[in-house]
Each structure stands twice: as structure tokens, then as C-alpha cells.
Amino acid sequence: MILFSQLEEITGGKNILFTSNNPVATLSIDSRKASATPGTLFFAIHGERHNGHDYLPALYAAGIRQFVVEAAVLPEQFPEANILRVHSSVEALQKLATFHRGRFSYPVVGITGSNGKTIIKEWLYQMLSKEKIVVKNPGSYNSQIGVPLSVWQMDAHHQLAIFEAGISRPGEMEKIAQVMRPSLGIFTTIGSAHDEGFRNQEEKIREKLLLFAGTDTVVYCRDQAVVHHAISQTSIPTFSWGAGAEADVQVSRTHNACTVRYGSLTSTLYLPFSDAASVENCLHCVALLLKLGYDFGFIQDSVQALRGVPMRMELKEGIHQSQIVDDTYNNDLGGLEIALQFLTHQHQKKKKRVILSDILESGLDEGELVQKIATLVSKSGVSSFVGVGPVLSRHQHLFPAEAAFFSSTENFLEQFDFDRLQQEVILVKGARVFAFEKIARRLQRQVHGTVMEVDLNALVHNLNFFKSTLRPSTKIMVMVKAFAYGSGSTEIANLLQYHRADYLGVAYADEGVALRKNNIDLPIMVMNPSEESFDSIFDHRLEPEIYSFKIFHALLHYLKGKPARIHLKLDTGMHRLGFEESHLPEVIALLKANTHIQVASIFSHLAGADEAAHDDFSRTQGETFRRWADLISTALGYRPLYHVLNSPGILRLRELQFDMVRLGIGLYGVDPTSETHPLKPVATLKTIISQIKKINKGESIGYGRRGVAERDITIGTIAIGYADGFSRAFSRGAGSVLVQGVRASVIGNVCMDMTMIDITGIEAQEGDEVIIFGKGLPIQEVAASIQTIPYEILTNTSERVKRVFVADGI
Numbered sequence: 041m042i043l044f045s046q047l048e049e050i051t052g053g054k055n056i057l058f059t060s061n062n063p064v065a066t067l068s069i070d071s072r073k074a075s076a077t078p079g080t081l082f083f084a085i086h087g088e089r090h091n092g093h094d095y096l097p098a099l100y101a102a103g104i105r106q107f108v109v110e111a112a113v114l115p116e117q118f119p120e121a122n123i124l125r126v127h128s129s130v131e132a133l134q135k136l137a138t139f140h141r142g143r144f145s146y147p148v149v150g151i152t153g154s155n156g157k158t159i160i161k162e163w164l165y166q167m168l169s170k171e172k173i174v175v176k177n178p179g180s181y182n183s184q185i186g187v188p189l190s191v192w193q194m195d196a197h198h199q200l201a202i203f204e205a206g207i208s209r210p211g212e213m214e215k216i217a218q219v220m221r222p223s224l225g226i227f228t229t230i231g232s233a234h235d236e237g238f239r240n241q242e243e244k245i246r247e248k249l250l251l252f253a254g255t256d257t258v259v260y261c262r263d264q265a266v267v268h269h270a271i272s273q274t275s276i277p278t279f280s281w282g283a284g285a286e287a288d289v290q291v292s293r294t295h296n297a298c299t300v301r302y303g304s305l306t307s308t309l310y311l312p313f314s315d316a317a318s319v320e321n322c323l324h325c326v327a328l329l330l331k332l333g334y335d336f337g338f339i340q341d342s343v344q345a346l347r348g349v350p351m352r353m354e355l356k357e358g359i360h361q362s363q364i365v366d367d368t369y370n371n372d373l374g375g376l377e378i379a380l381q382f383l384t385h386q387h388q389k390k391k392k393r394v395i396l397s398d399i400l401e402s403g404l405d406e407g408e409l410v411q412k413i414a415t416l417v418s419k420s421g422v423s424s425f426v427g428v429g430p431v432l433s434r435h436q437h438l439f440p441a442e443a444a445f446f447s448s449t450e451n452f453l454e455q456f457d458f459d460r461l462q463q464e465v466i467l468v469k470g471a472r473v474f475a476f477e478k479i480a481r482r483l484q485r486q487v488h489g490t491v492m493e494v495d496l497n498a499l500v501h502n503l504n505f506f507k508s509t510l511r512p513s514t515k516i517m518v519m520v521k522a523f524a525y526g527s528g529s530t531e532i533a534n535l536l537q538y539h540r541a542d543y544l545g546v547a548y549a550d551e552g553v554a555l556r557k558n559n560i561d562l563p564i565m566v567m568n569p570s571e572e573s574f575d576s577i578f579d580h581r582l583e584p585e586i587y588s589f590k591i592f593h594a595l596l597h598y599l600k601g602k603p604a605r606i607h608l609k610l611d612t613g614m615h616r617l618g619f620e621e622s623h624l625p626e627v628i629a630l631l632k633a634n635t636h637i638q639v640a641s642i643f644s645h646l647a648g649a650d651e652a653a654h655d656d657f658s659r660t661q662g663e664t665f666r667r668w669a670d671l672i673s674t675a676l677g678y679r680p681l682y683h684v685l686n687s688p689g690i691l692r693l694r695e696l697q698f699d700m701v702r703l704g705i706g707l708y709g710v711d712p713t714s715e716t717h718p719l720k721p722v723a724t725l726k727t728i729i730s731q732i733k734k735i736n737k738g739e740s741i742g743y744g745r746r747g748v749a750e751r752d753i754t755i756g757t758i759a760i761g762y763a764d765g766f767s768r769a770f771s772r773g774a775g776s777v778l779v780q781g782v783r784a785s786v787i788g789n790v791c792m793d794m795t796m797i798d799i800t801g802i803e804a805q806e807g808d809e810v811i812i813f814g815k816g817l818p819i820q821e822v823a824a825s826i827q828t829i830p831y832e833i834l835t836n837t838s839e840r841v842k843r844v845f846v847a848d849g850i
């Protein structure tokens with residue numbers, strides 16, 4: 041146990057207030073997640089966009105009593121607190137974790153590289169937790185801050201730690217290495233992710249290798265020449281795998297199997313997947329297990345049990361207007377805490393329920409374990425709890441009244457009254473032996489094979505990237521019109537609210553009303569208000585865009601002197617909606633005569649922000665806008681927010697950011713410029729192969745017999761058609777989809793609900809996944825194949841396609 045009184049010495053800081061010597065148990069850096077337990081220590085970090093010090097009074101009021109600060113605070117405001125002042129809060133966090141790490145001598149496996157860190161960590165955990173009590177980073181907590189928080193979870197009862205580390209700029213790894221001090225390492229393959237912070241690939245590899253400065257052995261793939269070269273220039277002991285004879289573990293691959301030779305032993309491992317990335321990730325794990333002395337029998341059994349996909353939470357639509365957080369693949373305390381936080385932050389529904397299985401292999405005494413679970417659950421404000429399994433059932437007295445217990449998954453499915461679930465968000469989380477996927481399936485609304493998968497972590501990454509390009513004071517309005525560009529508006533809006541976007545923008549009042557009904561509180565601008573929609577608008581605190589005298593007069597007539605906030609749209613060259621220069625005197629006169637109307641913002645839209653050819657035009661639009669807007673502000677006697685930039689404008693015309701920007705397509709990972717920016721694709725549209733057929737040369741395929749086999753071919757019928765938004769323009773070879781990582785072109789005409797594709801030569805099976813766009817098949821390419829733009833492809837995806845939101849903790 042570490043006491044507050046030890047922190048001065050551990051961190052080199054100075055106590056500016058010390059009222060009682062409490063233990064330090066829970067570390068928190070995020071004011072939204074901090075909970076008021078006596079052991080909570082909050083680190084106030086002054087970041088680029090957010091300043092943790094701003095939240096100290098609120099946290100103190102909420103009952104938090106221990107703080108680390110890096111800026112001046114007034115101790116009088118926090119009479120009962122302990123406050124440590126340090127030079128840097130992040131450094132203090134790292135020093136505290138380093139001190140904690142020093143108390144344990146069991147092995148620590150450190151994983152870095154570019155690709156597969158999280159999946160390798162999760163797989164090693166799956167393989168080894170049968171044997172040992174293992175601690176790992178929750179989710180992908182692998183940063184400057186994530187690693188210290190992960191290391192803080194190490195405890196005397198663990199027997200092995202597995203941590204991943206990720207960096208985005210030079211100088212970071214050395215600090216992470218001090219905190220983690222791995223005794224064994226895995227260097228995964230290297231790709232271009234996060235290249236932006238480094239001068240070149242060598243620099244990036246060298247920096248990453250710093251993690252292993254004091255490591256006994258590093259496992260890596262010897263076939264990666266750049267990695268091999270960089271490692272051989274260090275004195276780090278290695279253990280390699282690869283195709284060549286120089287590798288310690290020699291691997292040759294056939295379709296679904298690998299022949300592995302190690303020393304005098306040879307064995308064939310059968311893999312439950314065949315894509316190159318999974319095989320590579322798996323072989324890293326296999327090599328580490330061999331190094332640790334496990335035999336082929338153990339390794340084969342463990343490999344067979346692996347799942348081919350990363351274990352992430354999925355948020356999807358459930359029965360009776362509920363939403364399901366499906367986290368049915370594993371269950372441990374760290375993961376439970378993250379999943380509960382994710383649940384707590386789904387504000388779309390008020391009622392929160394958890395269906396949880398026993399946690400296995402925690403290494404804790406049963407009573408102590410259940411007590412910890414009960415504390416986490418009650419802290420997270422969950423309204424009902426369902427426990428499944430003998431251990432939870434035995435200790436049910438530890439839970440509050442609104443709890444039900446079942447001895448097994450089968451019992452639960454038989455006895456639970458599913459009609460009781462109405463408008464709730466339900467976390468379903470179970471250890472794998474409990475087969476909770478059966479519960480998730482029972483709770484889900486009817487599903488057909490076509491799914492739009494929305495990667496929430498990628499969305500947050502993109503949001504943060506855009507923030508990083510702006511001045512810290514510039515506000516962000518996120519455009520969530522058209523079902524958030526097809527991605528699903530309420531879930532996205534909820535996430536944006538959590539990440540403190542300043543405004544939301546929608547096209548129609550209905551869209552805004554739907555957001556309000558799902559508990560979104562951010563200010564919302566409606567771009568196309570109509571007279572008929574004024575009731576909805578003002579009943580739901582929405583703010584209309586006023587762009588013409590017709591709508592302005594209608595509004596005045598409707599308001600009859602009642603106050604309202606509006607957004608004034610000026611047409612500086614787009615020639616779509618907006619007031620023109622000749623209108624300004626009258627606009628001003630109307631505003632001055634109706635002071636109950638408050639102008640929240642004045643804005644305009646650029647016609648050619650994505651192309652350098654139009655930059656002069658865009659700048660002229662900017663200047664015109666400023667002149668007109670200033671005229672209005674001066675007349676008003678106050679200064680509304682000014683904004684003109686859309687996504688391409690944010691990336692290319694930073695000087696025009698004024699007070700706010702309107703972020704749209706970029707958030708969804710589509711780069712609207714011809715340059716490249718580090719954006720991650722957010723939406724992946726997927727379907728499945730319903731049937732496979734052999735077609736003889738000369739036979740025709742589909743309606744109108746438009747597809748003709750020019751040789752003997754194999755076709756797959758996939759479960760998507762133009763009613764799902766897969767345009768008929770993709771017919772007859774125009775479009776391609778991805779099957780087993782290979783492009784397969786459309787053959788014949790696209791039908792309403794189905795499409796035929798040519799899969800000759802591709803090793804595919806009925807039921808296989810097919811990617812329409814997204815991961816592995818850029819939407820830009822798909823759009824270009826039918827001469828349209830990504831905006832149209834995204835927003836065309838029909839609402840009948842189920843949206844599934846995936847996240848590994850937000």
C-alpha cells in the first residue's frame with residue numbers, strides 16, 4: 041500500500057495541502073471517470089485542449105479528496121483535500137507507476153511494434169491465463185498515460201504481466217520503458233501507422249526498441265528485414281521466427297496450417313484462421329510460448345481456442361428499443377471496469393442493466409472477488425444487475441436489491457422474463473465458457489447478414505486529429521446530418537457529447553428531435569428549418585439557421601416576441617442558401633427591431649475548399665464573410681460566433697477558422713482533400729456469401745441475363761442489393777467487393793436484396809464475410825468506380841442495414 045505521505049519522495053513534488061494520510065488506491069486522469077472513493081488520486085493534466093485543473097472544484101464537490109496538480113491552485117477552495125504540486129502531472133504518474141512496478145519480480149511481457157499489439161496481448165492472455173494469474177492492459181491502454189495506469193493494476197497475487205506500448209513521437213518510449221521494465225518482449229511487425237511523428241522508419245524502429253533496453257529476450261519475425269537489421273545493431277538478446285534457416289523457430293506455411301520447427305522438434309499447427317495478419321500475430325504468440333518452454337501439445341490446444349477477431353465491445357440495437365453492449369468474449373476485472381464505464385456513458389437510455397457471468401481465473405478469494413465486482417457495479421450507477429454462475433449466486437447478498445441470479449446461462453435463458461427489458465442499455469459480459477453469445481443473440485433485434493460496422497475508436501482518433509490541427513480555442517460543430525453520414529446519429533452524438541464537441545449540426549428538425557429524445561444536450565443547429573417545424577424546434581431547444589427573409593418573417597410571426605437563438609447564414613459565393621450583400625441592411629434592421637432574437641452565430645459555406653485551384657476564391661469568400669459579419673456584429677452590439685470551414689477547409693485553410701469550424705466527412709475517416717492525413721476509416725459495410733455456384737462457360741447470370749460466363753467460373757451470391765444502398769451502378773463489373781482479402785467483381789445486374797460476384801480462384805465458403813467498403817477496400821476507390829463521391833456512398837447505406845458500433849473502451 042502506498043500512502044499519500046510517500047508521494048513527495050516518489051514523485052519529487054511538494055505537498056501544498058496535507059490533511060490526512062490516506063492510501064492511494066485508484067488513479068484517475070479523466071474527470072468524467074473519476075469516482076469518489078477515499079483512495080482515489082486525481083492527476084490534473086494541462087493538455088492541449090483540456091485542462092484538468094478546471095475540473096478540480098467539481099471533483100472536490102463530488103467528494104474526491106486527493107489531487108496531483110501541475111499549476112497553481114488555491115488550497116482554501118479544498119479545505120479537506122490532500123494536494124501535491126509537481127512539475128508535470130504525467131511525469132508524476134509515471135514515477136508513481138515505476139515505483140509500484142519495482143515491488144514485483146514476476147515476469148513482464150512487453151509488446152510493441154506497429155501492427156497487432158492489442159490482439160497479440162489478448163491472445164497471449166487467453167493462452168496463458170489457464171496456467172497463470174495474468175494482469176494486462178485494459179483495452180488498448182498503451183500510451184504515456186495508459187501504460188502507467190496498466191502497471192498500477194499489478195498486484196502481489198499475479199504471476200505474469202502482459203503489457204503493450206504504443207508511441208506516436210520520439211522521446212516517449214524511454215519513459216514507458218522505465219515504467220514497464222519488461223523482462224520479455226515481442227516486437228510485432230512494423231507498418232506505417234503513426235509515422236507522422238517520426239522522420240523515417242528507421243528512427244521509428246530504433247525508438248520502439250528502447251522498450252527492450254533491459255529485456256532478457258525479444259521475440260520478432262526475422263523475415264522483416266528492417267526490424268532484423270535494427271535489432272542486430274543493439275545488444276538485446278533475441279529469439280526469432282521466420283521462413284529462413286537462421287530463425288530460431290522455422291515456419292513454413294500451407295493454407296490453414298503451419299509447420300513449425302524448433303530445435304529437434306517439428307510439429308504442424310492447425311490455425312483457426314487464414315488471413316495473413318492473424319497468422320503473423322499468432323506466430324508471434326507461438327514463438328513466445330516456445331521460448332517460455334511450453335510444448336507443442338499445449339500450444340496447439342491454445343491456438344485452436346483463439347478467436348480470429350479482436351475482442352471489442354459492440355453496441356447494437358436490441359429488443360424492446362433497448363441497446364446491447366455485447367462484450368461476450370472475456371471477463372476480467374480490468375475489462376469489467378472499462379465496459380461499465382462505456383455503459384455509464386451511453387446516455388441514449390436512462391436505465392442501465394448488467395448481465396454478468398462469474399469471473400474465472402482471477403486468482404482472488406471468491407468473496408473478495410465478488411465484493412470487488414459488487415463495488416464496481418454499484419459505483420457505475422447501474423439500475424439492475426443479473427448474475428450468472430455459481431460464484432455470483434453464492435454471494436448474492438453483496439448486491440443491492442435490484443438483482444437476480446441464475447446458476448447457468450441455460451437457466452437464465454429459460455427463466456428470465458425478457459419482456460421486462462424496455463428501453464434500457466444492457467451490458468452483456470461473460471467469460472467464454474458461459475457462451476454469453478447465446479444471450480446476446482436472444483437480446484438482439486432480428487439481424488440480416490448485412491452490417492455497417494462503425495469503429496468508435498477510429499472516430500475518436502479522427503476527432504482528436506482534427507482538434508490537433510486547430511487553435512485550442514476554436515470550437516467544433518460536428519455535422520451529424522443524414523444519420524451522421526450513414527453512421528448512426530444518436531450513438532455518434534452521444535460519443536461526441538462525451539468528447540466535448542461544442543455544437544452539433546443537423547439538416548432537419550426531426551433529426552434534432554431524435555437526438556434530444558436520446559438525451560443529447562449539446563446545442564444543435566438545424567440547417568433547413570421550415571415553418572411547420574418551428575414547434576418541434578423550440579420545444580426541443582434546437583436552433584434554426586435563418587437564410588432568407590421568408591423564413592425570417594415566418595419565425596418572427598411564430599415567436600410573437602418570445603426569445604430564440606438563431607444562426608445567420610450568409611451567401612458569399614456558394615449560391616445555395618444565405619443572405620446576400622444587398623440584404624444586409626434589412627437583416628440588420630430586423631434584428632435591431634427584434635432584440636428577443638439572439639444571433640448565436642453567423643456563418644457561410646465555402647464552395648471549393650477541397651481544391652487548391654479555388655484557394656483564391658475561398659480566401660475572397662473568407663474576406664467577404666468577415667466584412668459582412670462584422671457589419672452585423674457592430675450593429676448588434678455583441679459578437680456572435682463566426683464559422684466557415686468544413687472538413688477540407690479545416691485541413692487546407694486554417695487561417696479561416698474564426699471561432700468555430702464545422703466538421704463533417706473527415707470525422708468519419710474520409711479525407712476530402714487530395715493530400716493524405718492520418719485519418720482512420722470509421723465505417724465498414726459488410727455482408728456475407730449466401731450461396732456459391734459453379735457456372736459453365738456460356739451460361740448467363742441474373743436478371744436480363746446481363747452477366748455471361750466467358751469461361752467456367754465460380755460465383756457467390758451476396759446478401760446486399762440496391763435496397764441496402766449498394767447502387768445498381770455497380771452492375772456488370774463496374775464494382776468490386778473484398779472476399780478473403782481479394783477483390784471480386786460484380787457479375788450481372790445488382791438485384792434489390794442480392795448481388796452476384798465472381799469468386800473464381802478465391803478460396804471462399806458460404807457464410808464468409810464480404811467487405812463492400814471500409815477496412816481493406818477504401819471508400820474513395822469504391823466511389824470512384826461509379827463516378828461518385830464517398831459522401832454519397834456513405835449516406836446511401838439504407839437504414840435497414842444494422843449498425844454495430846465497436847469500441848475497446850472509450
Ligand SMILES: *Cc1c(COP(=O)(O)O)cnc(C)c1O
Binds near residue numbers: 645705706
Ligand atoms: C455538410 C456541411 C458541412 C460539413 O461538410 P464536410 O465536407 O462533410 O466536412 C459543413 N457546413 C455545412 C453548411 C454543411 O452543410
